[in-house]
Amino acid sequence: MISNNGNPFAFWSLVTGSPEAYKKAIEFYKLLGFKLVKNYVRDTNAAASTLELEGISYESVRESWLESFPSASSSGQGVAVKLRLSNYSTETIDDSNDMTRHGTRLVFYCEDLDTIRSRLEDNGYEVTNNPEEDTENGINDYSFKTRDPIGTYILFSKYASPLQTIADKSSVSSESLTSPSSEGSVASLITSGKKKIAIMTSGGDSAGMNAVVRAVVRAGIHYDCDVFGIYDGYNGLVSGGNMIKKMDWYDVRGWLSLGGTLIGTARNKEFRERSGRLKAAYNLVSNGIDSLVVCGGDGSLTGADLFRSDWPSLMEELVSTGKLTEMQVAPYKRLSIVGLVGSIDNDMAMTDRTIGAFSALERIIEMVDYIDATATSHSRAFVIEVMGRHCGWLALMAGISTGADYIFIPERPDDATNWKDKLSKVCMRHREKGHRKTTVIVAEGAIDNENKPITSEDVKKVLVDLGLDTRVTQLGHVQRGGTACAYDRMLGTLQGVEAVKAVLEDDGKSPSPMIGILEGKIVRKPLLEAVKLTKSVAAAIAAKDFDKAMSLRDSEFAECYNNYIETTMYDDGSHKLPEDQRLNIAVVHVGAPTSALNAATRSMALYSFAKGHRLFAIQNGFAGLIRHGAVRELHYNDVNSWYNLGGSVIGTNRSLPSQDMGTIAYYFQKYNFDGLVLVGGYEAFTSLQELQEARKQYPIFNIPMVAIPATVSNNVPGTEYSLGSDTCMNELVKYCDAIKQSASASRKRVFVIEVQGGYCGYIASYISLITGAIASYTPEEKISLKKIREDISLLEESFKNDGGENRSGKIFIRNEKASKIFTTELITDIIAEQSHGKFGSRTAIPGHVQQGNYPSSLDRVNANRLGVKACEFIEKWNSKIDWKLNDSFHDESDPKLRFRYVNGVKFETVKDSSELSACVVSIQGSHIGFRSVVELMRSGEVDEKFRKSKKIFWSNYTEANDMLSGKLYVKKSA
Numbered sequence: 001m002i003s004n005n006g007n008p009f010a011f012w013s014l015v016t017g018s019p020e021a022y023k024k025a026i027e028f029y030k031l032l033g034f035k036l037v038k039n040y041v042r043d044t045n046a047a048a049s050t051l052e053l054e055g056i057s058y059e060s061v062r063e064s065w066l067e068s069f070p071s072a073s074s075s076g077q078g079v080a081v082k083l084r085l086s087n088y089s090t091e092t093i094d095d096s097n098d099m100t101r102h103g104t105r106l107v108f109y110c111e112d113l114d115t116i117r118s119r120l121e122d123n124g125y126e127v128t129n130n131p132e133e134d135t136e137n138g139i140n141d142y143s144f145k146t147r148d149p150i151g152t153y154i155l156f157s158k159y160a161s162p163l164q165t166i167a168d169k170s171s172v173s174s175e176s177l178t179s180p181s182s183e184g185s186v187a188s189l190i191t192s193g194k195k196k197i198a199i200m201t202s203g204g205d206s207a208g209m210n211a212v213v214r215a216v217v218r219a220g221i222h223y224d225c226d227v228f229g230i231y232d233g234y235n236g237l238v239s240g241g242n243m244i245k246k247m248d249w250y251d252v253r254g255w256l257s258l259g260g261t262l263i264g265t266a267r268n269k270e271f272r273e274r275s276g277r278l279k280a281a282y283n284l285v286s287n288g289i290d291s292l293v294v295c296g297g298d299g300s301l302t303g304a305d306l307f308r309s310d311w312p313s314l315m316e317e318l319v320s321t322g323k324l325t326e327m328q329v330a331p332y333k334r335l336s337i338v339g340l341v342g343s344i345d346n347d348m349a350m351t352d353r354t355i356g357a358f359s360a361l362e363r364i365i366e367m368v369d370y371i372d373a374t375a376t377s378h379s380r381a382f383v384i385e386v387m388g389r390h391c392g393w394l395a396l397m398a399g400i401s402t403g404a405d406y407i408f409i410p411e412r413p414d415d416a417t418n419w420k421d422k423l424s425k426v427c428m429r430h431r432e433k434g435h436r437k438t439t440v441i442v443a444e445g446a447i448d449n450e451n452k453p454i455t456s457e458d459v460k461k462v463l464v465d466l467g468l469d470t471r472v473t474q475l476g477h478v479q480r481g482g483t484a485c486a487y488d489r490m491l492g493t494l495q496g497v498e499a500v501k502a503v504l505e506d507d508g509k510s511p512s513p514m515i516g517i518l519e520g521k522i523v524r525k526p527l528l529e530a531v532k533l534t535k536s537v538a539a540a541i542a543a544k545d546f547d548k549a550m551s552l553r554d555s556e557f558a559e560c561y562n563n564y565i566e567t568t569m570y571d572d573g574s575h576k577l578p579e580d581q582r583l584n585i586a587v588v589h590v591g592a593p594t595s596a597l598n599a600a601t602r603s604m605a606l607y608s609f610a611k612g613h614r615l616f617a618i619q620n621g622f623a624g625l626i627r628h629g630a631v632r633e634l635h636y637n638d639v640n641s642w643y644n645l646g647g648s649v650i651g652t653n654r655s656l657p658s659q660d661m662g663t664i665a666y667y668f669q670k671y672n673f674d675g676l677v678l679v680g681g682y683e684a685f686t687s688l689q690e691l692q693e694a695r696k697q698y699p700i701f702n703i704p705m706v707a708i709p710a711t712v713s714n715n716v717p718g719t720e721y722s723l724g725s726d727t728c729m730n731e732l733v734k735y736c737d738a739i740k741q742s743a744s745a746s747r748k749r750v751f752v753i754e755v756q757g758g759y760c761g762y763i764a765s766y767i768s769l770i771t772g773a774i775a776s777y778t779p780e781e782k783i784s785l786k787k788i789r790e791d792i793s794l795l796e797e798s799f800k801n802d803g804g805e806n807r808s809g810k811i812f813i814r815n816e817k818a819s820k821i822f823t824t825e826l827i828t829d830i831i832a833e834q835s836h837g838k839f840g841s842r843t844a845i846p847g848h849v850q851q852g853n854y855p856s857s858l859d860r861v862n863a864n865r866l867g868v869k870a871c872e873f874i875e876k877w878n879s880k881i882d883w884k885l886n887d888s889f890h891d892e893s894d895p896k897l898r899f900r901y902v903n904g905v906k907f908e909t910v911k912d913s914s915e916l917s918a919c920v921v922s923i924q925g926s927h928i929g930f931r932s933v934v935e936l937m938r939s940g941e942v943d944e945k946f947r948k949s950k951k952i953f954w955s956n957y958t959e960a961n962d963m964l965s966g967k968l969y970v971k972k973s974a
């Protein structure tokens, strides 16, 4: 812990509830040579005493900062102590002489120990010698100790590092070790045997980075590590000093709801050079940091990987140039590095999604939806340029989500010689079909197949030449702004926790990991390989090997691109099937409305039209069919603008086919349906099951039938995702942020928020995780008075630790059916009663707002994919081709797979292959497969009584929230 530039700083935060001790502590640190640099006004109402401090009355002072600077000639390290007086602090001074019983101990390095010692003694402080001082070896040693007036153990050592021995000292120049002893001050040395993890954010900021930092800080502390924040990315790492700060549990309070990155980010040239990385290495070692978690994009992780590979030689250089000694670098022979991918670009290999990409996409679709209104009004064309650097993910997904007429992305460049013609033809054709507006999305890295950039202005010229009144909108940094969407809060949080686990499990043998998400599962991948693969995308594009570039993108990229083309470009009739293969497909919405029902129906329709099929909407659910025979054929202009329309245009209804199977069979016969797509929640699942069973009586139902899960509750058996559930989470995140703000402003108030979900606790667990709720109540976990009591204790603890700041409002989340007895109102009343007037409680019930107004970007993208998948399913069954039912038609190779596996699950008891023609679309992360409804029922996975799957695939949300909300932390520190 020495410095040769006088810059590095260590920081400690100490809290007391006693005004007297607070005042004395200030004097104590001044005695050691600290200067009082700041008095903070924290909460003028909270304190009642009239302590006079530096001429300011106590009511207005709650926090004091004291700093000890090294002298100008010295390179010793500075130290800052933040003293906080909190009337919530229950901290009492432990009078025992057992240091291990007290949480905080500081070790100060001071050359002139005698001066400090006599000052302390002269002022009545008890000074005790270290009976075990090992002057020979000096490891983790101190000379004497005392206690500050609030009870912190202060140890004084003449060694600037716990590693520094007497013998060792001679090899380091005295200049580099000098503390400002002449001023009788101390230079600091904070030591402990804990693992020290630093977290930094780097590159372009992305929403969700704050969730990462919060999770790393809290998970780190939970696992008994010291966690440091490195400010401004590699800038902070290279310059060190007060850019590296120790972080406290409560420092990250309220961060989930804030946008950008609160520890700052930067792009730094120096780190690209070895000299910059050398400084960075020095700063880490001199702060005792042994593990580095970097959250950034491909560039930042490339830098991190380089740092990792350089590390041994950087250590050697620090020793050979005399900056550090062999002993000092000995424990840092290996730096644990973990990469987290935070970037809006979604351009990193070996992960399906990067933290921030969906938030940026959310901003884009919101803006394009706004533009839609004005574009349609004026019948204009808009060229919208989106970010993404050399990656087309944002542009592709934006194109799908906003019904764009055309997109330009680097991975699938158009032919240099004819792109203008192609663009003109598509746009004119769409206009002729009835589009009143034209939308073209251009990725900022768009190129032609000769690698020449295609700019928004180039595109505009083409559209102007077509006679279209055209405007260009460059969305710019609005895409990176705002708070994180639900998905990114979840991803950042879970990946942050995983990063800490990876640090702790680093045995020095396995390669440095990058935390990614594949098929919905948080995974560790070798950083080195991920960086290498990512670089190969750029190389493939440079070499014009666009197929390879495409294949190296995430697993859903190519599929989404093909879907986009099929639903947007093939309306020219070029891909129509022969007459005898064209089908009559029926679609029905079943159950409560969710926001992506229309978007899914649109994609089914556009896909069907391209193939020459007809799509018939059964209106107002099965009740509509039974009562009114309500069937309507959908046409291009009916559906084309449904990409962003919430609710259900064709109408939805909870009624089941069993109400009147005969009538339904009659209409199926009348319209000669070749397949049925049911879009909805648990009722859609039940309807599918009923229709499948009714095949015995009504052979007309021997057609392929497929249910697309669509429900906010996400309780459909066989899938981990349902359309509309992401929109619901985004709505709830906005709602909870607003409620938390209100709770925080009212200071002492807690809200109990009741969320939907039926008997499924998915929504409650998810929303608790991403809002940092103090407690959650779900049907899966029984509510008891004991649990409520514990949660109230946690709440009290949380109020105490606010210290009047109260940056984050307190909320409890309760699922609507969590308990018959402990209703939302009752829990609210119990809290009020138990608080004895210390804080109040209110209920908040968002109700049907949870269905959302318009679909989220993630739901729109998935609606497009699932709609196409469902139609393909029906086509496959009708074509009677040799269909291997493994996952999503991919595995054609192994004949044994035929009718044996579905979605990777072995089918032991398939009696009749027709069972497999009634399936639920099963989504596991980004992977889409099918599961037969018969097999699902047989598997025992379905909880018919409580209308959900028995599988709780979100239990990691609950575990992570228990860790990060403070529940376990408070228990541990109690």
Ligand SMILES: Nc1ncnc2c1ncn2[C@@H]1O[C@H](COP(=O)(O)OP(=O)(O)OP(=O)(O)O)[C@@H](O)[C@H]1O
Pocket: 202, 203, 204, 205, 234, 266, 267, 268, 269, 270, 271, 272, 273, 296, 297, 298, 299, 300, 301, 302, 303, 304, 306, 342, 343, 344, 345, 389
């Ligand atoms: N090859 C490299 N070697 C060393 N450091 C690098 C390298 N590439 C990038 N860095 C460091 O990472 C920082 C961020 O990189 P970059 O600007 O490419 O952003 P990014 O991490 O890819 O994030 P995003 O693309 O989302 O903005 C750079 O400013 C630099 O300090």
Ligand SMILES: O=P(O)(O)OC[C@H]1O[C@](O)(CO)[C@@H](O)[C@@H]1O
Pocket: 204, 297, 343, 344, 345, 387, 388, 389, 444, 480
């Ligand atoms: O904010 P800056 O430094 O202008 O960088 C913009 C770039 O950063 C990103 O937002 C993230 O990499 C890119 O999409 C964009 O090209």
Ligand SMILES: [Mg+2]
Pocket: 203, 297, 298, 299, 343, 345, 347, 389
């Ligand atoms: Mg990048």
